Amino acid sequence: MEFVTNKTLEKLKYDLVRDGLVSYDDIEKAHELAVSQNINIGQILIKSNLITEEKLLKFLETKLHIPYVDLKDYTLDTRCLSFINFNDAQKYKIIPLFKIENVLTIAMADPLDLFAIDKIVEKTGCDIEPVLAAETLVLKKIEEYYKSDSSVGQISIENTENKFNWQEELHNDVLSDEHIQLLIRAILKQAILENVHEMFFEHVPNGLSVNFRHGSDVVDTGQIPSVLVVPFISKLKVLSSLDANVCELPQLGKLVFKVDEIVLTASISAFPTINGERISLKIYKPPKKLSEIGFTDLQINTIKSEIEKPGIILVCGASLAGKTHIIYSILSEMKRPDKNIMTLESISKYNLEYVNQCELNENIGFNIEKAMRFIEFQNPDLIYFEGITSKNALDYFGSLVFKNKVLITEFLADNMADLNKKLSYSDFEMFKPLISCIIFVHNQKSIEVFDNNELKRFTGIK
Numbered sequence: 413m414e415f416v417t418n419k420t421l422e423k424l425k426y427d428l429v430r431d432g433l434v435s436y437d438d439i440e441k442a443h444e445l446a447v448s449q450n451i452n453i454g455q456i457l458i459k460s461n462l463i464t465e466e467k468l469l470k471f472l473e474t475k476l477h478i479p480y481v482d483l484k485d486y487t488l489d490t491r492c493l494s495f496i497n498f499n500d501a502q503k504y505k506i507i508p509l510f511k512i513e514n515v516l517t518i519a520m521a522d523p524l525d526l527f528a529i530d531k532i533v534e535k536t537g538c539d540i541e542p543v544l545a546a547e548t549l550v551l552k553k554i555e556e557y558y559k560s561d562s563s564v565g566q567i568s569i570e571n572t573e574n575k576f577n578w579q580e581e582l583h584n585d586v587l588s589d590e591h592i593q594l595l596i597r598a599i600l601k602q603a604i605l606e607n608v609h610e611m612f613f614e615h616v617p618n619g620l621s622v623n624f625r626h627g628s629d630v631v632d633t634g635q636i637p638s639v640l641v642v643p644f645i646s647k648l649k650v651l652s653s654l655d656a657n658v659c660e661l662p663q664l665g666k667l668v669f670k671v672d673e674i675v676l677t678a679s680i681s682a683f684p685t686i687n688g689e690r691i692s693l694k695i696y697k698p699p700k701k702l703s704e705i706g707f708t709d710l711q712i713n714t715i716k717s718e719i720e721k722p723g724i725i726l727v728c729g730a731s732l733a734g735k736t737h738i739i740y741s742i743l744s745e746m747k748r749p750d751k752n753i754m755t756l757e758s759i760s761k762y763n764l765e766y767v768n769q770c771e772l773n774e775n776i777g778f779n780i781e782k783a784m785r786f787i788e789f790q791n792p793d794l795i796y797f798e799g800i801t802s803k804n805a806l807d808y809f810g811s812l813v814f815k816n817k818v819l820i821t822e823f824l825a826d827n828m829a830d831l832n833k834k835l836s837y838s839d840f841e842m843f844k845p846l847i848s849c850i851i852f853v854h855n856q857k858s859i860e861v862f863d864n865n866e867l868k869r870f871t872g873i874k
Contacts, residue, residue, distance in 0.1 A: 420524045424475050425453060428463070433471060438462050465546060473544055478523050481509070483549040490557065492516065495536045498558045498668050499653045502763070504528035507553050515539045521547035567601045567671045578602045578622070579634045592640065592647040597669075600678075600695075602633070604671050609695050609732050613645075615688035620644065625732065645682075645689060652680040659689050666759050667693070674698065679759045696761040699740040711861040715849065718863060719746055719794065723848025724810065724819045728831055733853040735822040736761065739796060742820065743767055746794075754792040756783050768792075784808050794818040803839050810843040828852065 425443070428434040434442075434457065442460065446453040457463050473480035492508035495516055501507055505521040506528060516538040520528070523542040533540050578598035581591075599622060603611055610625040613636075620636040636644055646656040652665030659682075667678040674697075681692040702712050718725060719742070727735045740761060747753060747766040760769040768790070772778055780801055787795065799822055800806050809819050825831035831852070835844050850862040 420472060420476075420522050423524060424472065427475055428471065431471065433467065434462050469544060469546060476523060476544065478542060478544050480544045481519055483507075483519060483545050483553050486553070488553070488557065493557060495538065496532060497651070497653060498554070499666055500532070500535070501554045501558065502551075502668070504531070505547050505550050506532070507550055507557070509543070511538065515541050517541045517543060519543050519545035519550055519553070521545065521550050567597055567604065567669060569601060569605055569671060576602050576605050577634075582637070582640075589643075589647065592643050593651075595636070595640070595644065596648060596651070600669060601671075603695065604676075611693050613691040613693075615641070615685070615690075627732070641688075645691065648680065648691065649682065652678075654680065654682060660684055664758060677759075677761045679761075696740075697737055698762055699737065699744040699764075702741055702745055705738065705741060706857060706859055707861070711859070714861050714863050715742060715851070716746070718849035719818055719820075721848065722813045722816045722818060723864075724813060724821070724843070724846045725849045725851065726821065726823050726847050727851045727853065728823045728825045729853030730826045731824060734856060735853055736798075738851065738853060738859075739820055739822060740764070743796060751793045752791060753794045753796075754787065754790060755796040755798075756780065756787070757796075757798045780805055788812075788815075792817065794820065796820045798822070799824075806839060806843050810846050813846045825852075827854075 425439055426436075429436045429439055438457075438460075442453050442456040442462065445456045454468065457468065458465055469480050472478075486509070488508065489510040492511050495511070496506065496508050496518070504525065506518050509517045509519055511517070516532075516536060518532065518540060520542045522528070523544050529540050529542060532538075578595070578601065581595045581598040599611070602608075603624060606624065606626070608624045608626065612623050612625075614621050614623065616635060618635060619638045620641045622633045622636060624631045624633055648667075649656040649663070649665070652667045654663045654665040661684065663680075663682045665680040665682075667680050669676055669678070676695055676697060678693050678695045683690050683692070702715070703709075707715075715725070725742075727739050729735050743753060743755070744764055744767075747764060749766050751766075753767045755767060755769045756772060757769065758772055760771055763769070770783065772780060772783065780797075781804075784805065795809070795812065795817060797805075797809060797819070809821070812819060823831070823834075825834060831850075834840075847867065848864055850860075850867060852860045852862070854860070
């Protein structure tokens with residue numbers, strides 16, 4: 413794991429040479445490796461035994477005149493956790509330590525990340541005093557201190573019968589922030605127990621309906637009364653790092669929570685309607701090994717073989733079949749420090765080591781068109797792009813195969829006949845011959861993998 417980002421080390425790397433801690437040749441080689449492998453130069457220095465973590469952190473403390481704090485046995489002020497939510501703590505690799513008057517002291521893996529500091533200043537309204545800390549220990553402290561909350565609190569489903577109804581939480585008539593948080597937790601708990609991966613909240617005359625999607629069926633599980641609707645939506649937005657004061661524009665956020673000891677991620681989409689905001693929530697499970705999902709050794713070897721040569725790997729299946737989960741498992745298992753693997757996603761579901769994950773953000777103009785203009789400058793070996801959004805994007809990503817790139821994307825198809833029908837459309841004329849492998853997810857217990865030869869023989873799409 414990296415412990416400081418390039419913002420800090422790139423600024424001071426030649427000071428390491430001047431101070432006699434690392435040779436010029438070693439720095440240059442480490443820089444080349446960091447660029448080629450798209451990882452932190454600090455990782456290269458540490459892993460190559462060119463410098464110890466302790467020496468590097470002491471060096472940074474001296475050069476930056478920023479105190480270094482050893483978090484190993486440090487006890488922070490838990491009241492300060494409310495200033496920085498779990499998502500921001502993970503994203504910026506920071507954790508609050510204590511607050512004196514209006515000054516909040518935070519431990520940072522990269523104290524020169526001014527963007528992160530500005531964001532925290534904006535959200536907290538406090539003056540920020542950064543201190544330097546090892547990233548491994550920052551992440552460990554985040555896990556330790558946020559584990560009982562993780563945005564909505566620990567959800568325990570051990571020794572729980574499947575007959576659980578979130579509406580029981582409504583019996584508590586105390587209108588408080590804690591009550592709302594318990595209500596959100598209860599809804600998530602019932603969803604997990606019923607193996608629901610998508611739910612949505614819609615305004616109805618007497619409140620907010622809570623709907624679970626079971627396959628193609630939508631089940632109304634009850635209503636949140638009108639008096640709780642505004643605080644409920646506001647709390648759900650805050651926990652997902654969305655602006656609770658904005659309701660006229662679409663917003664996309666991420667909710668992180670724990671079920672027993674497993675961290676789960678949910679994407680949150682808020683969309684304005686004439687009746688009020690419709691909130692959609694999709695739950696994503698952490699990636700597993702392909703063998704644990706149900707792939708055979710032969711299928712795994714096929715995927716590994718196809719991912720080593722230019723082409724398009726298409727992961728197909730019906731809605732909520734688990735396509736994204738399988739792609740994350742592939743990326744997690746196939747990751748290598750010598751490969752530049754990049755993603756283009758609306759929301760990054762889980763942080764993957766050695767994978768450069770990019771979140772599209774329409775609010776600042778970073779959309780798929782902008783990504784297409786600049787991603788080639790990063791010289792990726794493999795790109796995962798989230799779905800096929802337009803003919804222009806389809807043709808562009810297809811053209812990357814001719815530049816020796818591997819593409820992975822997901823494609824909605826209810827069955828093989830539906831897949832063949834959709835791929836027969838003229839828009840896929842250039843894209844279709846470039847498909848080197850299809851992974852079709854029929855359900856959690858039935859997954860087929862077609863390599864190039866099998867595509868010709870069975871699917872009729874080649």
